[in-house]
Amino acid sequence: MKILITGGAGYVGSACLRYVASQGHEVMAFDNLVMGHRDATDGHPLVEGDIADTELLTKTLKDFGADAVMHFAAATYVGESVEDPEYHYRNNIGGTLSLLQAMRAAGVDRLLFSSTCATYGMTQSETMSEATPQDPFSPYARTKMAVEWMIRDFAHAYGMGFTLLRYFNASGADADGRHGEDHRPENHLIPLVLQVALGQRDEIKVFGTDYPTPDGTCIRDYVHTRDLASAHLLAIEATEPGTAEVFNIGTGQGQSVMDIITACEKVTGKSIPRTITERRPGDPPRLVADPTKLKTQLGWEPVYTSIEDTIATAWAWHKAHENGYPDN
Template sequence: MVRQLIHDRWKVVILDNLSTGNRRLAQGCELVEGNLGDCHLLENLFTEHSIAAVMHFAAFSQVGASVVNPLQYYQNNLAETVTLLDTMVRHEVLYFIFSSTAAVYGEPEFTPITEVHPCQPTSPYGNTKMAVERMLADCAAAYGLKYAALRYFNAAGADDSAQIGEMHDPETHLIPIVLKVALGQIRNIQVFGTDYPTKDGTCIRDYVHVNDLAQAHLLALQALFDGASSAVYNLGSSNGYTVKEVIQKTEQVTGRKIPVVEAPRGREIPLY
């Protein structure tokens, strides 16, 4: 996102506590290390900089971890966003792009899932994102906040430069794990569940490339600047692929055999 903003000649200030970030990747902009919940830090940032808009990517995002430690998720994802929005409103910064999630929908009642699908999250992670979306709507009504909430499906991929990409520790995302197997860094890929009602029994995900996500943020921001109303948008490719299809495509592209170990459902940590 920062690279695309800089390419479009925006001046960017990053606020990141680096709990999952990497300092060396913040190039071409100012990096401020700290938390969104630090009201004094935020006050200084909004006083020192002429900020036009805020993009929020600062949530914890592992569904399984949110079930184990929900208070950590409510503190980081919700409470600290309250502090951010309070500072924005006081400084009259009223454009906000929110990285939301398809997890707000819960179990699908129909597919493809559209923005009018009922929102019934099934995890603390999804609940925190839904709570922020509701807060944004209330702030829009009360303070004139203009926002776009972008509900991702499964973010994936790396920049074409090959200089930045997925860097999780531990790695839990399917595509990087499959590629690590192809590279010989991991012995096999575990497939959790082969009894789904799909063409090959494995679950289906809609993968959307990170650069497409960044472009969507730019489009949403420009739309708000041009006078568009606040809105919620799904971000996906509209095409689903099973786990086995991802593995087979990786074998085809890399020319390497990907050993598979089948395991029961329920042991995986689903991510959005």
């Protein structure tokens, strides 16, 4: 297939782009490079543009001859969405509407959407299946849920096929050490802890120790980008006009903030100072996947099932790229 990947220069989007290309598909990235990095596309074609530009998207889809779209382009910072919801609603919902319009104009009828477990909100479930009620707790999560419904409505009305992938905490780096996580600013836990190990920051802040979890800190399901990418490939290959599917992507294992700090200390051999501070708004206590449907229906199996192995790939990347990717 020829697959256009919006947000294809970002952390997860580029990991999927590189993996899908390695499996024989033709790929093209579409990214405004606000958060993405040109080097992350590994030399694959990149169109620099914003998904709000419907005309450019339509032209790109037609010129490329795209068969399908993987849609990753979105604002993703929960805290920022609380402080500036207008930007998230305009970018995530408005941008996706532009993409859907472009797909219709270009005659592209297969879409894979990068959604999030955050749509489940403050659930009390130990693990979350696709049937877990959605009750998003932040503006970011609400935009993702709104986009899910917009895609459903377009598909129903216009004969599109789609797959929604609700994934949990993306983590790790490519096994060859050439590509990894580089957000500016960084707000993901594992790279922040590794920056302490590298001496780039003095300590790690722990946002709350009074959650209803065994050690009082938030629990998340950390899934390696390679495993995310393999799930995306299985999903896009199974998506046809008229299909409508939803899958969770996660390991089914949860690690608390303190678990991650301890694992990073083990991998790096360095002590990680930490400071306890107040909770952040919008942080659910526990988000852990039940990936049964993805495993049974698409035959997906994660390669990285040990958090230490995942962190080891990230540590190798950060040690070799202390300043991240070169500036675009």
